[in-house]
Amino acid sequence: xxxxxxxxxxxxxxxxxxxxxxxxxxxxxxxxxxxxxxxxxxxxxxxxxxxxxxxxxxxxxxxxxxxxxxxxxxxxxxxxxxxxxxxxxxxxxxxxxxxxxxxxxxxxxxxxxxxxxxxxxxxxxxxxxxxxxxxxxxxxxxxxxxxxxxxxxxxxxxxxxxxxxxxxxxxxxxxxxxxxxxxxxxxxxxxxxxxxxxxxxxxxxxxxxxxxxxxxxxxxxxxxxxxxxxxxxxxxxxxxxxxxxxxxxxxxxxxxxxxxxxxxxxxxxxxxxxxxxxxxxx
Amino acid sequence: xxxxxxxxxxxxxxxxxxxxxxxxxxxxxxxxxxxxxxxxxxxxxxxxxxxxxxxxxxxxxxxxxxxxxxxxxxxxxxxxxxxxxxxxxxxxxxxxxxxxxxxxxxxxxxxxxxxxxxxxxxxxxxxxxxxxxxxxxxxxxxxxxxxxxxxxxxxxxxxxxxxxxxxxxxxxxxxxxxxxxxxxxxxxxxxxxxxxxxxxxxxxxxxxxxxxxxxxxxxxxxxxxxxxxxxxxxxxxxxxxxxxxxxxxxxxxxxxxxxxxxxxxxxxxxxxxxxxxxxxxxxxxxxxxxxxxxxxxxxxxxxxxxx
Numbered sequence: 001x002x003x004x005x006x007x008x009x010x011x012x013x014x015x016x017x018x019x020x021x022x023x024x025x026x027x028x029x030x031x032x033x034x035x036x037x038x039x040x041x042x043x044x045x046x047x048x049x050x051x052x053x054x055x056x057x058x059x060x061x062x063x064x065x066x067x068x069x070x071x072x073x074x075x076x077x078x079x080x081x082x083x084x085x086x087x088x089x090x091x092x093x094x095x096x097x098x099x100x101x102x103x104x105x106x107x108x109x110x111x112x113x114x115x116x117x118x119x120x121x122x123x124x125x126x127x128x129x130x131x132x133x134x135x136x137x138x139x140x141x142x143x144x145x146x147x148x149x150x151x152x153x154x155x156x157x158x159x160x161x162x163x164x165x166x167x168x169x170x171x172x173x174x175x176x177x178x179x180x181x182x183x184x185x186x187x188x189x190x191x192x193x194x195x196x197x198x199x200x201x202x203x204x205x206x207x208x209x210x211x212x213x214x215x216x217x218x219x220x221x222x223x224x225x226x227x228x229x230x231x232x233x234x235x236x237x238x239x240x241x242x243x244x245x246x247x248x249x250x251x252x253x254x255x256x257x258x259x260x261x262x263x264x265x266x267x268x269x270x271x272x273x274x275x276x277x278x279x280x281x282x
Numbered sequence: 283x284x285x286x287x288x289x290x291x292x293x294x295x296x297x298x299x300x301x302x303x304x305x306x307x308x309x310x311x312x313x314x315x316x317x318x319x320x321x322x323x324x325x326x327x328x329x330x331x332x333x334x335x336x337x338x339x340x341x342x343x344x345x346x347x348x349x350x351x352x353x354x355x356x357x358x359x360x361x362x363x364x365x366x367x368x369x370x371x372x373x374x375x376x377x378x379x380x381x382x383x384x385x386x387x388x389x390x391x392x393x394x395x396x397x398x399x400x401x402x403x404x405x406x407x408x409x410x411x412x413x414x415x416x417x418x419x420x421x422x423x424x425x426x427x428x429x430x431x432x433x434x435x436x437x438x439x440x441x442x443x444x445x446x447x448x449x450x451x452x453x454x455x456x457x458x459x460x461x462x463x464x465x466x467x468x469x470x471x472x473x474x475x476x477x478x479x480x481x482x483x484x485x486x487x488x489x490x491x492x493x494x495x496x497x498x499x500x501x502x503x504x505x506x507x508x509x510x511x512x513x514x515x516x517x518x519x520x521x522x523x524x525x526x527x528x529x530x531x532x533x534x535x536x537x538x539x540x541x542x543x544x545x546x547x548x549x550x551x552x553x554x555x556x557x558x559x560x561x562x563x564x565x566x567x568x569x570x571x572x573x574x575x576x577x578x579x580x581x582x583x584x585x586x587x588x589x
Binding site: 001002003004005006007017018021022024025028029030031032034035038049051052094095097098100101102104105107110111113115116117118119120122123124125126127128129130131132135150151153154155157158161180185186187190211214215217218221222233236237240247250254257258261262265266269273276277279280281 | 302303304306307308310311313314315317318320321322323324325326328329332339386387388389390391392395398400401402403404405407408409410411412415416417419420425427430459464467468471472473474475476478481490494495498499505506509512516519520522523526527540541544545548549556559560562563564566567570573574577578581582585
C-alpha cells in the first residue's frame with residue numbers, strides 16, 4: 001500500500017492525519033456548504049448584509065416550500081425525469097445489443113465500427129448542434145422531451161457501446177461457445193446467457209447515464225425552450241431570473257436541482273464508481 | 283476466426299439457420315448504428331458542408347466557398363476564443379496531479395474513510411450549472427467568500443468575473459473542482475490495485491517518498507492516468523456550461539471559448555449565422571481530432587495485444 005499506512009507511522013502523525021481529513025473536507029466543500037447555509041437563511045439576512053454569519057432564523061421549510069409550491073420547479077424536475085429515464089433505458093438497451101455484437105462476433109469492420117462509436121463519443125457537441133437542431137425541427141420534435149430523448153439516446157450509445165463491448169470481452173467466451181455447440185440460437189444466447197452476466201455493467205451504466213443526462217445543459221438549451229419541456233438544469237436559470245438577488249431561494253432551488261444525481265450516487269455508489277473507473281485498472 | 287463463422291451443425295436445414303451466426307451481429311448492431319449515424323456521424327459531415335455556406339437557418343443556404351474561414355482569420359473574437367481554449371486545455375490538466383495528490387492523501391485505512399472519499403467526490407456529481415452558480419457567488423465582489431478571505435488578510439477586492447484578464451482563469455478554477463474529483467476517484471481505484479509486493483520490495487531497497495512515487499507507483503497507475511487524460515481533455519474542450527452560467531462570455535467577450543462562441547454566432551439574438559458557427563465548430567473539431575486520433579491509436583495498440 002502506498003503511501004505507507006498511517007497506523008505504521010508515529011502516533012502524533014496519525015492523530016494529526018485524523019484531524020486533518022475533516023478540515024480538508026470542509027475546505028474542499030466550502031462553496032457547497034455556503035450554498036446549503038444560504039438555503040435555510042431568511043430573506044432579511046441578505047438585505048442586512050449577514051451573508052456569512054449564522055442564520056438569524058431557520059427558514060429552511062419556507063424557502064424549500066416556495067421552491068416546491070410557488071415556482072415552476074416541480075415541473076422542471078418532472079421534465080428532467082421524463083427526459084432522463086427513457087434515455088437511460090434506450091441507451092442501455094441499444095448498447096447491450098451493439099456491445100454484444102462487437103464483443104462476441106468476429107467480422108470484417110468490427111473494430112472500425114467500434115472505433116466509430118468511440119470517436120463519435122469524443123466529438124465536441126458544437127459540431128452536431130446545427131444539424132441536430134435542424135433534424136429535430138424537421139421531425140417536428142423541437143421543444144419536446146421526445147426530441148431531446150432521441151438525441152441523448154443516440155449520443156450516449158457511443159459511450160455505452162464502448163463500455164458494454166469491453167465488459168462483454170472480459171466475460172468467459174467458453175460459455176458462449178458451449179451454448180453454440182448445443183445449437184442455441186444467437187438471440188437466445190444474448191438473452192439467456194450474456195444478458196444475465198451483464199447486470200453489473202447495466203447497473204453501472206444506468207447510474208452514470210442518469211447523472212450525465214440529468215446534468216446536461218447544452219442540449220437542453222439548444223433543443224428546448226419554456227417550462228413545458230425544459231429540464232431542471234435549464235429551468236434553474238429562468239428560476240434564478242425570476243428570483244434575482246433572492247439568494248436563499250436560488251440556493252434552495254439549486255440544491256433541489258442537484259439532489260437527484262447526488263441521491264443516485266450515494267445509493268448506487270459501488271456501481272457508479274465501477275462504471276467511472278472501468279479501464280483504470282488492468 | 284474461421285471456426286466461429288462456420289455453421290455449428292452439419293444438418294443445418296434452411297439458409298437462415300446456416301447463416302444466422304454470420305447475420306446475427308448485423309441485426310444486433312442495426313438499431314444502435316442507425317441512431318448513431320443519424321444523430322452523430324451524419325451531422326458531423328453536414329457541419330463540414332455547412333461551413334462553406336451562408337445560412338440564417340430559415341432561407342436557402344448560399345454557397346460562399348471559404349469565405350467563412352477567411353472571415354475567421356480576421357475575427358478578433360475568434361482569436362480570443364481560440365486562445366482561451368488553449369488556456370483551458372493546458373490548465374485543466376492540473377486536475378490530474380491535483381487528483382493524484384488528493385487520492386494519495388485519502389488512500390489510508392482509518393475509520394470513516396469511505397465516507398470521506400465519497401464526500402470528496404461529491405463535486406463531480408452535481409451539475410455544472412450549479413457549480414457555476416456556486417462559484418459566481420464565491421467570486422462575487424460585494425459579498426463573495428473569496429473577497430471576504432482576501433479582506434481578512436488585508437488584500438483589496440478582486441472582481442474575478444468582471445476582470446477580462448482574470449475571468450477565464452476564474453472559470454477554469456471552477457471547472458477544476460469537479461474535474462479534480464473525477465481524477466481523484468480514478469487514482470483511488472488505481473492505487474487500490476498497485477502491487478503491494480513491488481512496493482514492499484522497493485521499500486526494502488530503500489525507496490520512499492517522491493522517488494517511490496515516481497519510479498514505482500506512477501508507472502503502475504498508467505491506465506488510470508490515460509483515462510484521466512482522456513476525460514480531462516474532452517472536458518476542457520467541451521467547456522460551455524460554466525461559461526454560459528458564470529459570465530455568458532463576458533466581460534466584453536473575454537471569457538468566450540470556441541464552443542461558446544460558436545453557439546453565440548449560430549443562435550445569436552442578432553440573427554442566426556449557421557454557416558459561420560459551423561466553421562467555428564469545424565475548427566474546434568479539428569483540434570479535438572488530434573486527440574481523438576491519439577486516443578484511438580492507443581486503444582488500437584492495446585487491441586492488437588489482446589485476443
